[in-house]
Amino acid sequence: MNLIKKAISTLLVTCAMSTIAGAQQKYEWKESTSGGYTYKYITNDPMKARFYTLKNGLTVILSVNKKDPRIQTLIGVRAGSNNDPHDHTGLAHYLEHLLFKGTQQFGSLDWSKEKPYLDKIEGLYDNYNHTSDLSARKTVYHQIDSVSGLAAKYAIANEYDKLMAGMGSQGTNAHTWVEETIYEEDIPSNVVDKFLTVQAERFKDPVFRLFHTELEAVYEEKNRGLDNDARKSYELMLSSLFPTHNYGQQSTIGTIEHLKNPSLKAIRDFYNAYYVPDNMAIVMAGDLDPDQVIRQVDKAFSYMRSKPVNEYKAPVEKPISAPIVKEVFGPDAENVMIAFRMPGALDVKSNVLLSVVSEVLNNGKAGLLDLNINKQQKVLKASAGAMTWKDYSVFSLNGTAKQGQTLEEVKDLLLGQLEILKKGEFDETMVKAIVNNAKLSELQGLESNNTRASSLMDGFIKHRGKNWLTDVSFVDDMGKVTKQQIVDFANKYFANNYVLLYKRKGEDKNIQKVEKPAITPVEVNREAQSVFLKEVNEMPASKIQPLWLDFNKDIQKGKLGAADVLYVQNKDNSLFRLYYRFEMGSWNNKLLPLAAQYLQFLGTDKYTTEQISKEFYNIACNFNVSAGTDVTTISISGLQENFDKAVSLFEHLLKNCQPNEQALTAFKGRVAKGRADSKLNKGNILKGLASYAMYGSKNPFNNQLSQADLDGITAQQLADILHALPEYQHSVIYYGPQTLDAAIAAVQKEHVVPAALKPVPVAVKFDKIDQGSNQVLFTDYDMVQSEVNWVRNTDTYKAENTALVDMFNGYFGGNMGSIVFQTIRESKALAYSTYAYYATPDRKDARYSVVAYVGSQADKMNEAINGMNELLNDIPRSDKLFETARQSLKQDIETERITQDGIIFNYLAAKKLGLDTDYRKTVYSQIDGITFENVKQFHEQNIAKKPYTYCILASEKKVSVDDLKKYGDVKKVSLEEIFGY
Structure with missing residues (x-):
């Protein structure tokens, strides 16, 4: 479960509510009745959202999208860390985790026998919460652990996940943030009754079982945050910007002190206070009948009783009169953040202006930061954006230094762009382009059920949906903003009233970690099923028939000179996507990715690089050149009415881009700094270790240019690569209305393809190696946790094994209801994140790999490794879980609809594997015939009692080399060996 929801700018949240037409529309609230229920709606709302308020106060918001036979569902509560008691921070987040543990009806073998133990545990935690003596606390915790083990004998772990997986739900998740807790499911459209039955029971009277192991998962989540420099910067920024408001004074995950002293009674009080219909909304977007669904929701949740909610009374923060300067230390790359406190979502006019100002500064193409900083390579990267909450918003400027540059210099450059904005030294026509690009985003956003549901829920959280009219008209309102209003707004809000935060490289001497408590593994009762689960599974559901692709019918083919053309028509809207696809990448030419990146800094004989960016932004179109390891893709996209302009402009750039030595010098410096920063990032290090384990010392990850090679590159070399690119074998892919x-x-007018295309250069070949014996690859990193990957390569790809591999992954370790997750996290509380799966290669001559992962506290690493090894060597049997995995896989296939240009890319992926048909049809036909014995035999042949390479990233201050030697020969791998430079 994600702790911090990804911040989405107001523009992106509301772009799905703008109008498609160029002329402004009339938006007003209307009321209508259908199917016996009255609802409100906004005229000209492209989502056609219906807003219902049930008799008990529950808000229900429905939006129909018939693209796929699935529905994105969100159940939201207007309560987050803002609402935590001051002496129990992190409580809302705790509760979110506990809402997955079941009720009296599910998650329990025998509620009457389980309840006395849970009551005792609650009392013990209350005692623990009020005990300060360390020896006495250990005694109480030992009692908690002991009684929890007895209670667990009556618990059914992960029964909620089994319920959802059994009905074909995907994306089971939840997140807590400052003003919200949101529960997420993506369900097949034929299981609405089942879904609502489970959710109504789930929120009726949740039982806080398996608490001490789940608490340990939260400890792990906290420790992961302590290893995340960006998270630490974010929290310090908020605490500095909001010295009295809970936005800054109560972190979502809570303080270490409060994490160590939880109160089940306080969590129950929080639930009773905020999980009430007046404070909740159910949002559903997708293939649904609103008249039928509202009846179903009303019936399922009619038990809820209206109850007033005491909302958080936000204090008024005093103005910031001088810059507040803070520093964060950690091992990751340095950067600088400048954050301003701004009016919140309820100040509609300011919100509109803030969105426009944000885009004027940074829109990815033609903003002040884009043109004056990023295009001119004055820093490694710079960005700006707004994070909008109910009471206040946060606007921030962010920058990373290039080689030889100080963070103070980056800060001055960022603030300099604000001065330009305040003086009005920008093109007023940019506002029109901002609106056009928002309308493009709207068309794209309407295709996604998740975008629809998230936007609707965001409106409910901020203002209970009452301002939906404002949200729908938001982009039109942006179009009314004048240059003078932007200047006035900037001068009003951007002064010396900011928090300046330097993220510096160095040891964080203040860091603490949540210590590991003594936890005895608890029962998970895999084979057990509640009566409730059986009843839900037996509820009738109409059959959804799978739809297979027929590559011969679904894709039309043509020729453009010597290039193949693959075509699918867009019958839904006026968007186009055009691709030139080359079967070559860095494995064919190490300079190709550099040339692709270099293009963004080049102009032609007619246009500067800044003018090209402006032109694309003005016509609301995009282009991108992406060079991977074995495929390079050029993409051009936008509105079909601007197709000719966009293609013509890009082709002119590609053919006529002029080598620029000054730009190359700056680019080389940025590449060198980016490479150095990459070596500071633990995620990249672990990825490189895994590649080393999979392929050996020479591998795809470290297939990099040496510094000498990088220094020797000339501007003409890179320009020549770009000019010659269309001469190589490639295919043309079009998805659009034509x-x-x-x-x-239309393509032929600009993209001239010769009668004969050059063959692509021969690629360097990387073969996966055999793991002949156990080995440990260790890299030292200053961190609280330890992260471990298991890697083992097996056989060459066999298409006939696909169904068996999918069944194995679904059962063994691919999701939250799997054997691995249940054992490592739910039973043994050894990790927050863990998985294990059999990785399928992407080409027919490549090999499968076994990949497993555990991220745990360093002092639990040995236990975590042993726990995973037990599962790798002996796969536990659970017939019930196996059947759930089968049904989940079948329903995933039944409700999957591969559409649009996805049809073409699915075809290309199949072709790479040597297939000429939709492999899902074969998998679907084989699923019912796969038995546990088949999976067990597969496990024994490919996974059990086999040698592995352990990739371990941890602080050598916190792990013992002698411990590492228990698992195999230890090799300490340097960063130079991992990265190749």
Whole structure:
């Protein structure tokens, strides 16, 4: 479960509510009745959202999208860390975790026998909460652990996940943030009754079982945050910006002190206070009948009783009169953040202006930061954006230094762009372009059920949906903003009233970790099923028939010179996506990725690089050149009405880009700094270790240019690569509203393909190595946790094994209801994140790999490794879980709809594996015939009692080399060996 929801700018949240038409529309609230229920809606709302308020105060918001036979569901509570008691921070987040543990009806073998133990545990935690003597606390915790083990004998771990997986739900998750707790499911459209039955029971009277092991998972989540420099910077920024408001004074995950002293009674009080219908909303977007669904929701949740909610009374923060300077230390790359406190979502006018100002500064193409800083390579990277909450918003400027540059210099450059904004030294026509690009985003956003549901829920959290009219008209309102208003807004809010935060490289001497308590593994009762689960599984559901791709019918083919054309028509809207796909990448030419990146800094004989960015932004189109290891893709996208302009402009750039030595010098410096920063990032290090384990010392991850090679590159070399690119073998892919012939003709006007194309250069080949004996690859990193990957390569790809591999992954370690997750996290509380799966290669001559992972506290590493090894060597049997995995896989296939240009890319992926048909059809036909014995035999042949390479990233201050030697020969791998430079 994600702790901090990804911040989405107001523009992106509301772009799905703008109008498609160029002329402004009339938006107003209307009321209508259908199916016996009255609802409100906004005229000209492209989502056609219906807003219902049930008799008990529960808000229900529905949006129909018939694209796929699935529905994105969100159940939201307007309560987060803002609402935590001051002496129990992190409580809302605790509760979110506990809402997955079941009720009296599910998650329990025998509630009458389980309850006395849970009551005793609650009392013991209350005692623990009020005990300060360390010896006495250990005694109480030992009692908690002992009684929890007895209670667990009556618990059914992960029964909620089994319920959802059994009905074909995907994306089971939840998150807590400052003003919200949101529960997420993506369900097949034929299981609405089942889904609502489970959710109504789930929120009726949740039981806080298996608490001490779940608490340990939260400890792990806290420790992961302590290893995350960005998280630490974020929290310090908020605490500095909001010295009295809970935005800054109560972190979502809570303080270490409060994590160590939880109160089940306080959690129950929080639930009773905030999980009430007046404070909750159910949002559903997708393939649904609103009249039927509202009846179902009303019936399922009618038990809820209206109850007033005491909302958080936000203090008024005193103005910041001078810069507040803070520092964060840690091992990751340095950067600088400048954050301003701004008006919140309820100040609609300011919110509109803030969104426009944010885009004027940074829109990815033509903003002040884009043109004046990023295009001119004055820093490694710079960005800006707004994070909008109910009471206040946060606007921040962010920058990373290039080689030889100080963070203070980066700060001055960022503030300099604010001065330009305040003086009005920007093109006023940019506002029109901002609106056009928002309308493009709207078309794209409407295709996604998740975007629809998230936008609707965001409106409920901020203002209970009452301002939906404002949200729907938001982009039109942006179009009314004048240059003078932007200047006035900037001068009003951007002064010396900011928090300046330097993230510096160095040891964090203040860091603490949540110590590991003594936990005895608890029962998970895998084979057990509640009566409730059986009843839900037996509820009738109409059958959804799977739809298979027929590559011969679903894709039209043509020729453009010597290039193949692959075509699928867009019959839904006016968007197009055009691709030139080359079967070559860095394995064919190490300079190709550099040339692709270099292009963004080049101009032509007619346009500067800044003018090209402006032109693309003005016509609301995008281009990108992406060079991977074995495929390079050029993409051009936007509105079909601007197709000719976009393609013509890109082709002109590619053919006529002029080598620029000054730009190359700056680019080389940025590449060198980016490479150095990458070596500071633990995620990249672990990824490199895994590649080393999989392929050996020479591997795809470290297939990099040496510093000498990088220094020797000339501007002409890179320009020549770009100019020559269309001469190599490639295919043309078009998805858009034009017919095939019209599309070919339109592309042909600009993209001239010779009669004979050059063959691609021979690629360097990377073969996976055999793991002949156990080995440990260790790299030292200053961190609280330890992270461990298991790697083992097995056989060459066999198409006939696909169904068996999918069944194994679904059962063994691919999701929250799997054997691995249940054992490592739910039973033994050894990790927050863990998985294990059999990785399928992407080409027919490549090999499978076994990949497993555990991220745990360093002092639990040995236990975590042993726990995973037990599972790798002996796969536990659970017939019930196996059947759930089977049904989940079948329903995933039944409700999956591969559409749009996804059809073409699915075809290309199948072709790479040597397939000429939709492999899902074969998998679907084989699923019912796969038995546990088949999976067990597969496990024994490929996984059990086999040698592995352990990739371990940890602080050598916290792990013992002698411990590492228990698992195999130890090799300490340097960063130079991992990264290749």
